[in-house]
Amino acid sequence: MSILSSLSSALVSWLFPAAGRPADFGEVVHWAEPAAPDPEQTDVASRPVLTVLIWLAPRVGGHRLVFAWSRDDEPPVLSDEPVAGLDQRTRNARVLDRFAEAYSLAQQHDCDLDLWLGCRPVRDELAQVVGAFPGLSLRDRPGERHVGLREYAVARLECPVGVSPPARTQPETFTPPTxxxxxxxxxxxxxxxxxxxxxxxxxxxxxxxxxxxxxxxxxxxxxxxxxxxxxxxxxxxxxxxxxxxxxxxxxxxxxxxxxxxxxxxxxxxxxxxxxxxxxxxxxxxxxxxxxxxxxxxxxxxxxxxxxxxxxxxxxxxxxxxxxxxxxxxxxxxxx
Incomplete structure (x- = not known):
């Protein structure tokens, strides 16, 4: 059964504008860099957790759809695509595509999905059918790891599209003494x-x-x-x-x-x-x-x-x- 088939028909028809929409949504840039250590803040499940941030980031020249994720202590992975000029319906469909990708990743890695989705219309609609997705935790507010992913994305987006961030010669964060x-x-x-x-x-x-x-x-x-x-x-x-x-x-x-x-x-x-x-x-x-x-x-x-x-x-x-x-x-x- 496909991921989207678990959604209500009303949600699919409202968010998914056309079944034949091209798969090429624009240039997508990927980065990967070691993550800062992040101990667990609250109770931890026995299964590993995939932390995902889906966020419409305001940038010069228009919004970009940011998709960032990390699994436990592995380096974060980031992609983004331009969504400036798209109508609200199409933009929401792109956000839903990223959710489908995130849930598929969680299933592939046998992880629970800890998701903060920075698009309120999609988040509110998805909250109504969250029970159809085992292992999904849909947050109303971002957790500490989501905030870290957002800061990571902002830093990476300062670089021109298609250009990797310069190598760091000094640590960017202060490491407190033991x-x-x-x-x-x-x-x-x-x-x-x-x-x-x-x-x-x-x-x-x-x-x-x-x-x-x-x-x-x-x-x-x-x-x-x-x-x-x-x-x-x-x-x-x-x-x-x-x-x-x-x-x-x-x-x-x-x-x-x-x-x-x-x-x-x-x-x-x-x-x-x-x-x-x-x-x-x-x-x-x-x-x-x-x-x-x-x-x-x-x-x-x-x-x-x-x-x-x-x-x-x-x-x-x-x-x-x-x-x-x-x-x-x-x-x-x-x-």
Missing amino acids: LVVATDASIARGVCGIGIACITEAGEVATEFIDSGECITVGEILAVDLALRTFPNQPLTVLTDSRAVEHAVAHPHRQSPAARRALTRIARAERAGLLTIHWVRAHRGHPLNEAADRHARATRAEAQLRQSAPTPQAITADIAAEVAAGRGNGQSAVA
């Missing part, structure tokens, strides 16, 4: 719930209580994921005292659904160069590891026992005093 973050999880035997925490060397803390019967390994995985969500678009070196996290990344199918979703984000961040995981020995005086452990325990105690958790400043001061005392006795603060 942030060192310690993570930990806390669980009490016989009691449901896990406290998780992450903390940076600067004392920035994030904590969560997971009200479920998950095991401690899942808690450690979710703590690493908490660091990714707390510090997005930031290269991280994560310190964890759980060797099970590294094993789980290599064998995600053995984990619970919540852990698998988190491991998908962790694996993608590692592939993008945004995450490095280091193991440290627990309870050996490592300041960040001790801080993460105490924040996780305090978060769990506050949720389960209704105890008031110490402030981050109090926990940090307590750890600093103990570390200083340990050094005075000749103990190392780093495992």
Whole structure:
């Protein structure tokens, strides 16, 4: 069954002006260049995702129809064609052609399709039959990856048609320094719930209580994921005292659904160069590891026992005093 046959007849007749319309719609220029790393912002499905931008870009000399897409961490692909001088009906049909191409690409690559379509009449009509396209997510507003594709397209369209962009001699974007973050999880035997925490060397803390019967390994995985969500678009070196996290990344199918979703984000961040995981020995005086452990325990105690958790400043001061005392006795603060 063809892609367009899933659409309502009213939509096809309104958007598709003529079955015999020529396939040559004008000159189309393709570029491909490495994409900037983009960690997942929200919950990630188990299937890969094809992110697509279809946009009527205002340019000098009239609008151009931009079609840009990227799959996971692969380089983006961009094409554009002139649509200046076309009537609204024909222009809408061109937009629908690009949607058909995008959905076909998603099927070829066995991907879900995350689409932002910058032509409201077509988007509104397509929204009425979106259920006919399995795996299609039609956004009302562009996500972060769509914004990145649009910025990429604008930069590429500054070049004359048919001319490749000049080679870059310097990075176009600033790469922030690597942030060192310690993570930990806390669980009490016989009691449901896990406290998780992450903390940076600067004392920035994030904590969560997971009200479920998950095991401690899942808690450690979710703590690493908490660091990714707390510090997005930031290269991280994560310190964890759980060797099970590294094993789980290599064998995600053995984990619970919540852990698998988190491991998908962790694996993608590692592939993008945004995450490095280091193991440290627990309870050996490592300041960040001790801080993460105490924040996780305090978060769990506050949720389960209704105890008031110490402030981050109090926990940090307590750890600093103990570390200083340990050094005075000749103990190392780093495992």
